Amino acid sequence: MYLTEALKAGADVVVGHGHGPVCHFYDDAVIRSYGYKVIRSSGSEVIRSSGSEVIRSSGYKVIRSNRKTVKPNNLKTLKSKLQFITHFTDRYSYLDSAMMALEGGCRWIQLRMKDADEAEIERTARQILPECRRRGAVFIIDDHVELVKRVGADGVHLGKNDMPVDEARRILGDEFIIGGTANTFEDIQRLAAQGADYIGCGPFRFTTTKKNLAPMLGIEGYENIVSLMKTHGINLPIVAIGGITYDDIPQVMATGVTGIALSGSVLRADNPVEEMRKIAIQLRVKN
Ligand SMILES: Cc1ncc(COP(=O)(O)OP(=O)(O)O)c(N)n1
Ligand SMILES: Cc1nc(C(=O)O)sc1CCOP(=O)(O)O
Numbered sequence: 001m002y003l004t005e006a007l008k009a010g011a012d013v014v015v016g017h018g019h020g021p022v023c024h025f026y027d028d029a030v031i032r033s034y035g036y037k038v039i040r041s042s043g044s045e046v047i048r049s050s051g052s053e054v055i056r057s058s059g060y061k062v063i064r065s066n067r068k069t070v071k072p073n074n075l076k077t078l079k080s081k082l083q084f085i086t087h088f089t090d091r092y093s094y095l096d097s098a099m100m101a102l103e104g105g106c107r108w109i110q111l112r113m114k115d116a117d118e119a120e121i122e123r124t125a126r127q128i129l130p131e132c133r134r135r136g137a138v139f140i141i142d143d144h145v146e147l148v149k150r151v152g153a154d155g156v157h158l159g160k161n162d163m164p165v166d167e168a169r170r171i172l173g174d175e176f177i178i179g180g181t182a183n184t185f186e187d188i189q190r191l192a193a194q195g196a197d198y199i200g201c202g203p204f205r206f207t208t209t210k211k212n213l214a215p216m217l218g219i220e221g222y223e224n225i226v227s228l229m230k231t232h233g234i235n236l237p238i239v240a241i242g243g244i245t246y247d248d249i250p251q252v253m254a255t256g257v258t259g260i261a262l263s264g265s266v267l268r269a270d271n272p273v274e275e276m277r278k279i280a281i282q283l284r285v286k287n
């Protein structure tokens with residue numbers, strides 16, 4: 001945060017040539033995540049956007065871009081391939097489930113507590129949030145937009161019966177992740193137009209974790225959706241969800257989706273931490 005503030009404050013100061021001071025500490029991707037674009041003056045990578053304004057000149061040029069501001073954590077999320085969704089079972093509490101997922105190397109946790117009241121969700125969120133922060137994991141909450149803001153989580157996941165994504169965006173602004181649920185390509189078009197940051201697309205197969213499931217997509221469903229997205233130039237991260245197990249991952253990922261979200265297959269394993277570790281390794285999740 002400090003360096004980003006320094007970058008903004010010093011935007012008009014010409015620092016001459018040589019190494020960009022900020023880039024000693026942050027990589028370009030992080031600087032971009034704050035709404036700037038980086039042009040290396042001597043390197044091969046040149047990134048420009050129309051309407052961009054050059055605001056700093058050095059070994060690097062950092063230019064203000066037109067894109068929305070995204071927190072570094074969020075940027076990481078949007079590249080992330082693995083989301084764990086909390087679930088209460090006979091053996092584990094919601095908190096336990098999140099802790100085991102973190103222990104197993106997952107770095108994107110969604111707190112989903114369908115039958116709990118908001119006070120209970122808030123209490124649990126406030127327990128999980130510092131554990132996520134400590135491990136550099138992203139923390140989002142299912143359904144509860146205002147709660148996300150109140151506890152300072154990283155974002156929210158919204159389905160068809162929840163607050164519309166564009167309304168949530170007005171409340172949360174650009175700094176929070178907003179994910180939306182899709183079952184069809186038309187859902188994805190709508191969510192893209194409303195400004196979703198990523199799509200949870202499912203169900204892959206039947207699952208008891210969610211009631212009132214939409215029709216199952218299977219491998220073919222994802223192939224069709226990914227293909228239509230390419231044809232229509234929609235470039236949003238797609239997280240496959242619904243009954244996904246370790247063994248499914250290679251073929252699900254081969255459809256071109258960005259990542260997977262899961263819950264039950266980890267919690268049903270004899271050793272959920274080891275199951276998550278196996279999955280994180282398979283997806284090459286970085287810690
Ligand atoms: C990653 C992800 N994808 C889909 C969902 C489902 O959201 P929704 O349709 O709102 O259903 P509930 O989870 O609220 O029962 C999700 N939570 N996460
Ligand atoms: C929360 C959720 N949403 C789904 C959808 O299809 O929108 S499927 C699902 C459950 C995901 O958990 P599991 O890995 O145990 O099936």
Ligand SMILES: [Mg+2]
Nearest residue numbers: 143158159162
């Ligand atoms: Mg919901």
